[in-house]
Amino acid sequence: KAGVTQTPRYLIKTxxxxxxLSCSPISGHRSVSWYQQTPxxxxxxxxxxxxxxxxxxxxxxxxxxxxxxSNSRSEMNVSTLELGxxxxxxxxxxxxxxxxxxxxxxxxxx
Amino acid sequence: AQRVTQxxxxxxxxxxxxxxxxxxxxxxxxxxxxxxxxxxxxRLQLLLRHISRESIKGFTADLNKGETSFHxxxxxxQEEDSAMYYCALSPEGYxxxxxxxxxxxxxKLSVKP
Numbered sequence: 001k002a003g004v005t006q007t008p009r010y011l012i013k014t015x016x017x018x019x020x021l022s023c024s025p026i027s028g029h030r031s032v033s034w035y036q037q038t039p040x041x042x043x044x045x046x047x048x049x050x051x052x053x054x055x056x057x058x059x060x061x062x063x064x065x066x067x068x069x070s071n072s073r074s075e076m077n078v079s080t081l082e083l084g085x086x087x088x089x090x091x092x093x094x095x096x097x098x099x100x101x102x103x104x105x106x107x108x109x110x
Numbered sequence: 111a112q113r114v115t116q117x118x119x120x121x122x123x124x125x126x127x128x129x130x131x132x133x134x135x136x137x138x139x140x141x142x143x144x145x146x147x148x149x150x151x152x153r154l155q156l157l158l159r160h161i162s163r164e165s166i167k168g169f170t171a172d173l174n175k176g177e178t179s180f181h182x183x184x185x186x187x188q189e190e191d192s193a194m195y196y197c198a199l200s201p202e203g204y205x206x207x208x209x210x211x212x213x214x215x216x217x218k219l220s221v222k223p
Contacts, residue, residue: 003153033209042216043196048209056210090154094209099146101154 002026004093004102012108018079021105023091025072031055031094032074034066037104038087048094049074081109112137112201116214123187124222131182131217133171133197142200142208143180145171149193157182157195161204167191187221194218 005024034046045058049068066076092099113136145157198211
């Protein structure tokens with residue numbers, strides 16, 4: 001099976017812009033999670049989707065949002081970007097037993 | 111508050127030496143705990159879950175509820191064990207969703223020849 005894919009892999013934006021990141025889970029997996037990874041805070045949970053419904057949400061401001069489509073693909077959106085949003089955003093495809101991570105999208109906010 | 115603490119940022123050992131990566135957690139109830147590993151230029155991947163009680167690549171981890179610890183151990187380290195190791199906890203406990211993990215900040219293990 002193909003692994004988790006994330007697009008784009010790298011992104012540069014300026015403050016105030018918005019960005020959309022995409023994740024395609026492993027075929028057959030219905031749950032997708034998103035994490036933010038920074039050197040200071042480490043890996044922090046953003047949200048989890050299961051069958052197009054948000055199942056869990058982390059402690060992030062409302063500028064961070066996500067959604068899941070009927071084919072299980074997921075997108076996350078960050079509006080009004082801040083410098084502190086620069087991070088590696090990881091998507092994971094979940095089986096209920098194990099999470100399979102994608103390669104991440106490296107977002108740089110200038 | 112639920113929390114995972116990995117007190118060592120970096121652990122350096124020689125090949126063949128025992129290794130112990132420490133993980134302490136804060137959780138009320140029956141925790142579901144994991145170790146994830148990231149090798150150089152590879153994706154983050156599951157190493158082991160406490161509930162399965164497996165030994166993976168020679169690593170074992172025992173849950174100690176009294177000390178709220180889940181340390182990762184290997185009796186004889188190999189150079190290929192060099193990687194970043196993350197301890198993680200599922201806040202929903204055993205049987206709940208495993209999709210919203212709380213991660214520690216990780217320990218970088220360096221095994222020298």
